[in-house]
Amino acid sequence: MKAELLKILREAGEYISGQQLCEHFGVSRTAVWKVIHQLKEEGYEIEAVKNRGYHIRETPDVMTPEELKSRLQTRWMGQNCVHLDCIDSTNTYAKRLAEEGAPEGTLVVAEEQTGGKGRRGRIWTTSKGANIMMTLLLRPKVRPEHASRLTLLMAMAVSRGICKITGLQAGIKWPNDVVVQGKKVCGILTELSMEVDYINYVVIGTGINVNQESFPEELQSTACSLRQELGQKIVRAELTAAVLEELELLYDIFLKTEDLSLLYQSYNELCVNRGHEIRVLEPENEYTGTTDGINEKGELVVQKTDGSVVCVYAGEVSVRGLYGYL
Numbered sequence: 001m002k003a004e005l006l007k008i009l010r011e012a013g014e015y016i017s018g019q020q021l022c023e024h025f026g027v028s029r030t031a032v033w034k035v036i037h038q039l040k041e042e043g044y045e046i047e048a049v050k051n052r053g054y055h056i057r058e059t060p061d062v063m064t065p066e067e068l069k070s071r072l073q074t075r076w077m078g079q080n081c082v083h084l085d086c087i088d089s090t091n092t093y094a095k096r097l098a099e100e101g102a103p104e105g106t107l108v109v110a111e112e113q114t115g116g117k118g119r120r121g122r123i124w125t126t127s128k129g130a131n132i133m134m135t136l137l138l139r140p141k142v143r144p145e146h147a148s149r150l151t152l153l154m155a156m157a158v159s160r161g162i163c164k165i166t167g168l169q170a171g172i173k174w175p176n177d178v179v180v181q182g183k184k185v186c187g188i189l190t191e192l193s194m195e196v197d198y199i200n201y202v203v204i205g206t207g208i209n210v211n212q213e214s215f216p217e218e219l220q221s222t223a224c225s226l227r228q229e230l231g232q233k234i235v236r237a238e239l240t241a242a243v244l245e246e247l248e249l250l251y252d253i254f255l256k257t258e259d260l261s262l263l264y265q266s267y268n269e270l271c272v273n274r275g276h277e278i279r280v281l282e283p284e285n286e287y288t289g290t291t292d293g294i295n296e297k298g299e300l301v302v303q304k305t306d307g308s309v310v311c312v313y314a315g316e317v318s319v320r321g322l323y324g325y326l
Helices: 002-012 018-025 029-041 065-069 090-099 149-166 226-230 236-257 264-270
Strands: 045-049 053-058 081-087 107-113 132-138 170-173 177-180 183-194 199-208 277-282 285-294 300-304 309-312 318-321
Touching (some): 002 029, 090 107, 090 183
Antiparallel strands (some): 132 199, 277 318
């Protein structure tokens, strides 16, 4: 009831009477008032005027299940949501839920993360209440070797979500760093549990720098937040909902083919590596070239300086601009 009440108040745009709410939910005025009171205690500014009803004036920047559900337009993705105040890693927690039988689409969000994981075992921590730290549980019926393509889908969803909510032009540094104005605002880590020819589950961890106001000196040239670029605070739940809505659409398309044949051109429109000289760093091997983007398998197609063409699989490979991060 709380999530739906929030949605009704937000979409009404003006006062809605207590009687209307009672009739909608089939409950008493006292029951409605109790939920309104709970919302006020959680930081929502709701005005109650006699003979006019209730009007929501201000929403706190929270990531509770009720707040997220009141904004989500998805059919199933994110509808089952777990909210944590502090956790070591949302990926670790989501894997535990997966082992316990949590349904596909379960979303784990945290206000603070103390031991998040990045690529190659790096630790990723964030400020409490400033950013989006979330992990989505999926159970795709695809071959295990195709699961890595889900990371690229999430990168597309984040880029589109950022543009939709903020107007900022976000791009993708292959395979899964989302950047704004040449600086990283989002990292994605996908992990899976599998048998030889069967995926038990996939968890996609996504960290978006939303309202963080500063970064350590060593990161200032390569990382930024949306707030820094936009010049104003962003509602995290609104952005989260937009990302999940975009991802649900992309996921449905992906499942039809298990590859990116219907999506790679859209990905390439967002790929900031296109048309630039890049350096490919493979274990015990390094070379330079240029790229026009990915192919249907999600591989980066690179033309080396000697004229030969190679298709680079993400894995343990890093791609950098010839003279820096991009």
